[in-house]
Amino acid sequence: MSKVAVVTGSAGGLGKGIAQRLAKDGFKVVLHDINEDLLQSALKEFEADGYDVLAVAGDVSKREDQFNLVAKTVEKFGRLDVFVNNAGIDAVSPFMEIDERQLNKLFSINVNGLVFGTQAAAEQFIKQGSKGKVINACSIAGHEAYEMLSTYSATKHAVKAFTHAAAKELAKHQITVNAYCPGVAKTQMWDRIDEEMVKYDDNLQPGEAFEKFSSAIALGRYQTPEDVANLVSFLASDDADYITGQAILTDGGLVYR
Numbered sequence: 001m002s003k004v005a006v007v008t009g010s011a012g013g014l015g016k017g018i019a020q021r022l023a024k025d026g027f028k029v030v031l032h033d034i035n036e037d038l039l040q041s042a043l044k045e046f047e048a049d050g051y052d053v054l055a056v057a058g059d060v061s062k063r064e065d066q067f068n069l070v071a072k073t074v075e076k077f078g079r080l081d082v083f084v085n086n087a088g089i090d091a092v093s094p095f096m097e098i099d100e101r102q103l104n105k106l107f108s109i110n111v112n113g114l115v116f117g118t119q120a121a122a123e124q125f126i127k128q129g130s131k132g133k134v135i136n137a138c139s140i141a142g143h144e145a146y147e148m149l150s151t152y153s154a155t156k157h158a159v160k161a162f163t164h165a166a167a168k169e170l171a172k173h174q175i176t177v178n179a180y181c182p183g184v185a186k187t188q189m190w191d192r193i194d195e196e197m198v199k200y201d202d203n204l205q206p207g208e209a210f211e212k213f214s215s216a217i218a219l220g221r222y223q224t225p226e227d228v229a230n231l232v233s234f235l236a237s238d239d240a241d242y243i244t245g246q247a248i249l250t251d252g253g254l255v256y257r
């Protein structure tokens with residue numbers, strides 16, 4: 001029997017790389033994104049590669065969308081085994097310019113979305129009476145806090161806290177909750193961060209904020225979606241059954257904990 005994995009925010013970036021790897025690992029995969037056009041092209045790609053896949057559009061910050069995502073998954077594939085809370089957004093601004101809108105938007109997607117996704121997945125795991133795995137997108141910014149990325153860093157610290165607390169509460173159901181903490185990957189998220197950081201610093205040319213962050217990586221190169229997917233693949237596997245409540249760094253040597 002094939003296992004079933006949901007990856008939120010998987011029409012592009014790290015989420016797509018994770019979904020591709022889980023499909024290669026033999027999971028039936030549910031793609032999910034708020035961007036419907038991108039989601040449809042990702043779906044076509046996965047189908048062309050011969051994978052058994054479903055696409056569900058939705059907004060992680062809406063609780064009902066997250067429960068609908070799990071319901072659609074079970075309707076199509078009959079079960080759920082792994083839920084990857086990957087979707088997340090960034091914001092760049094000096095601390096003194098953080099406003100209500102930025103705080104509400106980032107927390108509603110990066111934190112509320114992850115809580116609702118975990119609840120929807122856990123409800124299904126308990127109904128099935130099976131073990132289950134929740135895997136959350138944290139970041140180096142969940143271990144450190146970065147200038148110009150205050151709100152983003154705060155949301156990722158909250159991700160780490162919810163990973164710890166949910167792991168403790170859900171362990172009695174054989175549900176594990178862990179997080180992957182990437183470093184610096186060249187996705188659209190970093191394209192946006194670079195563009196914004198450059199606007200705030202006259203000494204930076206386009207691309208230089210990204211270069212500055214990646215130049216500190218001990219292994220000497222920025223991260224690929226495959227690097228991140230390697231860790232998520234392990235966390236989704238039976239080999240990780242005895243690991244829970246961990247926020248594991250995969251950053252090429254940038255933050256040491």
Ligand SMILES: NC(=O)c1ccc[n+]([C@@H]2O[C@H](COP(=O)([O-])OP(=O)(O)OC[C@H]3O[C@@H](n4cnc5c(N)ncnc54)[C@H](O)[C@@H]3O)[C@@H](O)[C@H]2O)c1
Pocket residue numbers: 008009010011012013014015032033034035038058059060061086087088089109137138139140181182183184185186187188189190
């Ligand atoms: N790129 C990095 O260097 C990096 C580093 C550490 C952690 N992360 C984390 O990894 C995750 C993925 O990052 P990425 O770089 O691939 O980002 P990305 O912006 O490239 O892709 C994110 C995807 O999520 C989707 N999305 C955004 N809001 C959504 C919502 N409300 N509901 C559903 N889908 C939504 C987007 O449409 C997009 O397809 C994020 O949680 C991010 O914080 C990224």
Ligand SMILES: CC(=O)[C@H](C)O
Pocket residue numbers: 090139140141146182183184185189
């Ligand atoms: C985007 C991200 O989480 C780090 C700061 O690269």
